[in-house]
Amino acid sequence: MSDPTAIPATGRPVDDIMAEIDAERSDDLDWRGGKAFSLVYNAADPELDRLHHAVAGEYLHDNALNPFAYPTLLRMERELVSMAAGLLGGRPRAGALTSGGTESIFCAVQTARDVGRDRGVTAPNVLVPATAHPAFSKAGHYLGVDVRRIEVGSDGRADLGATAEAIDDDTVLLVGSAPCYPYGLIDPITDLAALAADNDRFCHVDACLGGWLLPFWEELGEPVPAWNLAVPGVTSLSADIHKYGYTYKGASVILYADRDVLERQHFIFDDWPGGLYASATTAGTRPAPPIAGAWATLQHLGHDGLLDKARVVRDATRAMLDGIAAIGDLHTVHEPEMSVACFTSATRSIGAIGDVMDDRGWHLDRQQEGLHLMVSPGHAAHVDQFLTDLAAAFDNHGEARDSMAAYSGTADG
Ligand SMILES: Cc1ncc(COP(=O)(O)O)c(C=O)c1O
Structure with missing residues (x-):
């Protein structure tokens, strides 16, 4: 019997591998x-499913690390950011496509941290409601930012008074969710953003969950408080297309009110023998299927x-x-x-x-x-x-x- 934890000594036929996967998938x-x-x-x-399989297969091996090598992907990505900006109150070129909510949130924390550095903040902190997604704490952990969770009010939403009290010289970002994952509640974005603006701080709306649903919820006549980039004081917003945008995994957008802030996210490096290396998000090699899939999904729906x-x-x-x-x-x-x-x-x-x-x-x-x-x-x-x-x-x-x-x-x- 071969050791399943080691690379098999000789390769296996495709049908054999697929049969094993099929047999075991029943537990998934x-x-x-x-x-x-x-x-x-x-x-x-089912039609959307068919499209997903076709598009993913078409772009399976392509790499969007260098978007200029793939004009179709570059166009799709730009159009996706524009479509998202149009839906979410942003600006057409002020955003980027990422692999998911966590990466979008990383970008928002990184840009806020770096803009904070410009005014001399060396030990930055970010204030999030206790209901905010763990991705903020994870970003803080990786990026050397102290993410402070503030107890929410009895209504389950961000507590404005407690947030205001927690702002100090080193605070670089306030966060609200639209909505939060645990309860489906929208934080008071208008007030949080005003608080941030009054203190000359950034304000991020985590609409990873709601970004692609709330606009339509509103259109259906459901009550939705103001929550997007059109709210004065909101400086960035994350919205996952792979959630209620119904594409397959690996697609989110990070949008900024100001394109200059997006540029703080770009990484450009030429101090190695391999030539200029530039990337817009945290990933290096970027799988093309999520980009093409998100674009195709929005075209189809x-x-x-x-x-x-x-x-x-x-x-x-x-x-x-x-x-x-x-x-x-x-x-x-x-x-x-x-x-x-x-x-x-x-x-x-x-x-x-x-x-x-x-x-x-x-x-x-x-x-x-x-x-x-x-x-x-x-x-x-x-x-x-x-x-x-x-x-x-x-x-x-x-x-x-x-x-x-x-x-x-x-x-x-
Ligand atoms: C509100 C919210 N923010 C962020 C995330 C993180 O998204 P992802 O799992 O795509 O990284 C999620 C995931 O469920 C979420 O619900």
Whole structure:
């Protein structure tokens, strides 16, 4: 028997490898079945799926490290940034495509840190609400920036008073989410941005989750407080196309109110024998499929397609939240402003309810305070089954198996 942790001594035929993968994939998250509530934004759109496979195959080996070698990718990237800017209140050339929300957030923290250095800040700090994504703390960890998490108010949103008090000479950036991942709440962006501007600081809106959905949510007539780059004082914004823009993984945008700040993100180096090396984001080699995939997705869906999907998500979210509220004492921890929510019970073990749902094939992430829902179009056809199973789980569950609140992991444990 060969050692599966070592490179095989002789190569294996394609069919053999694919058969092994197929056999083992049954243990992987089955998002196509409509029972998973994180990690994948299931557009439930076979034509879009077909497009994704075709585009990814077409660009499989191309490398956008040097966009000038690929005029098609350069054009797509520029058009993507323009489309995002048009949607999100930005400027056509004041942004870049990144590999995801984390990279966009890294860029925002890096540029704020470096502009802070111009006014002599040597030990920069960034103020984020406690609900902000861990990517800010990760960016701080890598970039030598002290990311301070400020307790949110009782409404679950950024606490303006506490944030104002926390600003000091070394603060380079204030952050708000639109919405935050744990509860689906939009921080008071107008006030946060005004606070930042009054203090001559930067303000980043993390719209990784909402950037490609909230504009359509508004268009559907849902109440959405001001949240994008058009808000005075907002200096940068991140929005992931690989979330509610329905492209496959590896596409987000970081946008700036001022193109000069984008330039602080660029890295240009010629002190090696290999010639001038320039890059616009943290990556070196950049896979082309996510760029082409994001572009093709927006071409295929168009504004109408995104609006239609938003409607499906909105209706499914409403049906789910209304249904949840009708089961025993289940309730959302905070009333969400989009399609993402945390729900719990005061009388039953929510972990035990989650266990029964796991046993019935659902995948609801555990948070500290409850179970997490992130609704995508693929859930619409499964709302009734979800609510039936949840009601049964509420009525009949054992002790919690103690699944810990976890969002992700590392390959070595
Ligand atoms: C609000 C928010 N910000 C940032 C991120 C990080 O995005 P990514 O996982 O694409 O790096 C996420 C991911 O879910 C998110 O929900």
